[in-house]
Amino acid sequence: MTVTQLSTFVLVARLGSVGAAARTLGVSESAVSQALTAMRTHFGDPLIRHSPSGGMRLTPAGARLLPVASRMVALSADAEAAVRAARGAPDELRVVATSTLAEFVLPALMEAFAGRAGRRTETSFGVASGKEMRVLVESRLADVALGPDLGASREGEVVGEPLFRTQLVVVTGARAPRPAGPPPLWSWLVDASGTDPDADSGRLLRRLGVTERHVWVFPNQTATWAAAAEGAGVAPALAHLVSPRIRRDELRMLETPATPSDATWHATVLRPEHRSPATDAFLHFLHTPAATRIMRAPGAGVPPSRFRPPVYVTLWGA
Incomplete structure (x- = not known):
């Protein structure tokens, strides 16, 4: 069992379908299905079944696994961040937004932030739906989501701040x-x-x-x-x-x-104790007059692209 397989299971469970998880990960549905198959074989349980209504539902074992898998995925992200920091690697910032913000606002915001950050930061950004944004942030696959108010998560892991x-x-x-x-x-x-x-x-x-x-x-x-x-x-x-x-x-x-x-545009992020320094710096920047000016008059639109989180589903042949 790998972290990638756990991440795939979490996305399927929270997004409600193999297709939605595949679109979010930017991989084929067969890749997601094979990752699920490996999980089912490992645990000896279906974990997720198709429901009569056309969606998917967790088995009792899958329901117990989901919060544990979510914590393991989060711990893996924390481990990667710790190693990056120890190696002196650049900070990582992954931003997702609604299509309108990604088209008109996000490129200019990211460029301005990069010029003011005062530290090396590797950035990536793109489009996701509201449901995808919440899951990506909760699963540590994105750091900031820009768009409508997604509301605080039930566990309080995710919070939103109004911006514009x-x-x-x-x-x-x-x-x-x-x-x-x-x-x-x-x-x-x-x-x-x-x-x-x-x-x-x-x-x-x-x-x-x-x-x-x-x-x-x-x-x-x-x-x-x-x-x-x-x-x-x-x-x-x-x-x-x-x-x-x-x-x-x-x-x-x-x-x-x-x-x-x-x-109202909001920034949705993890609670302060779980945020990276780059996320905190970007969140601070979003409340500055410079960021407000960009949001008010960003200029011409740039065609948005889908967000690609740094999770890769690998298919192993026999």
């Missing part, structure tokens, strides 16, 4: 007519956050009662706004990020029963 307050709005082409009918019948143009029930856009669509058949998903937020400007539909947007396009008369705001509405 803005407004969620809905935009359409500057010269496009108002869509016919109520908002649930409009054509909604979203990036990945629109399919994430924990993200601001996903919550908005749920509040308005928009079904999947009225939603079109684009690779990034910039693409959704470009399609909206051409009259293809309406798009959720954060007011301060979309305001340059409104000033250029490319887009205009539409009022809906749920917008404008307040939205």
